[in-house]
């Protein structure tokens with residue numbers, strides 16, 4: 542063999558060895574151009590956004606939520622993928638997975654895999670009018686509460702007594718005098734501790750609109766309902782899908798009748814929908830804000846068909862232009878009187894604030910008829926609304942009316958507070974010798990609530 546041939550063989554061998562070595566330590570050569578028709582993009586079991594993100598960043602680990610079935614957990618164990626099993630009532634897992642793991646798991650008989658996406662409180666505007674003193678709680682009621690015929694319901698001792706609600710939000714300042722007696726406890730899933738205190742303020746406002754006791758500044762729709770503060774949003778108002786799932790799971794374990802949700806995000810989540818369906822089937826009434834983005838569709842959870850989604854109307858019964866389209870019904874939510882986390886009152890707007898008004902009315906309905914299930918409540922609400930001005934068809938059923946809703950729910954008759962004055966009632970009509978003797982009872986009326 543000539544020297545030239547030997548040198549040539551050595552060069553070829555070195556090049557091949559180098560190539561093999563290089564491909565081994567730099568596996569980027571093994572990644573093919575993603576084909577949208579193959580997994581995970583295009584696989585109906587994989588959330589589209591997650592699939593694309595993982596395809597673009599194949600080495601990144603994504604925090605995912607996987608709806609659990611029997612095979613999923615076994616597969617995770619066999620593949621030594623660390624995961625957290627969560628949810629007592631709604632089992633799911635949270636796992637950090639990269640592209641190839643997502644690709645592999647999406648071939649298995651899983652229900653669905655999605656990113657542990659972010660959810661947000663629904664932004665509300667607070668209108669500060671420092672030089673105007675509000676006619677707050679004129680005779681005990683705010684303008685919004687009068688607008689939905691609340692006073693007569695309270696006058697009939699229907700105040701939410703015995704009804705338990707969960708407020709999934711930024712927590713609650715449960716130490717405020719208006720929120721301390723009805724507080725049953727709660728949990729903080731945002732920071733994973735036992736104290737769901739609210740440093741943001743949104744959840745406190747929501748809780749007061751729903752169940753404010755009225756022994757200091759603010760009385761809510763159901764001042765004798767009891768509530769749990771379930772903190773699923775952090776102190777900046779942001780949360781995770783997994784915290785929301787944990788909050789729903791916690792609520793159903795604590796036997797609440799109503800879950801009030803003034804948060805959302807625009808993407809359909811099969812895991813969240815499964816959780817909502819589980820609660821719905823257990824009779825829990827789910828109430829959520831339509832959102833304030835002016836979209837032509839609802840955000841989620843409002844957008845799941847099991848949920849009572851709530852849009853906002855102003856004091857003239859006109860639907861707000863920013864109230865997302867498709868809400869089941871509406872409630873006052875434009876420049877309404879609210880309580881802040883500092884225990885002061887101000888004015889605010891948003892479907893976030895309309896939502897606890899509806900949750901509160903549902904608490905009144907549950908007091909008069911504890912047997913109502915989720916479907917019964919939706920029917921009763923649909924049959925008892927007041928007409929609204931809604932040229933853009935943003936709301937399906939009109940504005941909530943508390944007195945009509947409890948009558949529809951419980952087949953009760955509400956006593957009207959009597960106005961002062963003279964009332965004359967026919968008491969007896971006695972036929973005597975061809976004539977009729979009429980006896981009238983004359984009395985003074987009484988003031989009501």
Ligand SMILES: [Ca+2]
Nearest residue numbers: 718719722756
């Ligand atoms: Ca109190």
Ligand SMILES: [Ca+2]
Nearest residue numbers: 730731733784
């Ligand atoms: Ca958490």
Ligand SMILES: [Ca+2]
Nearest residue numbers: 729732734736
């Ligand atoms: Ca905390």
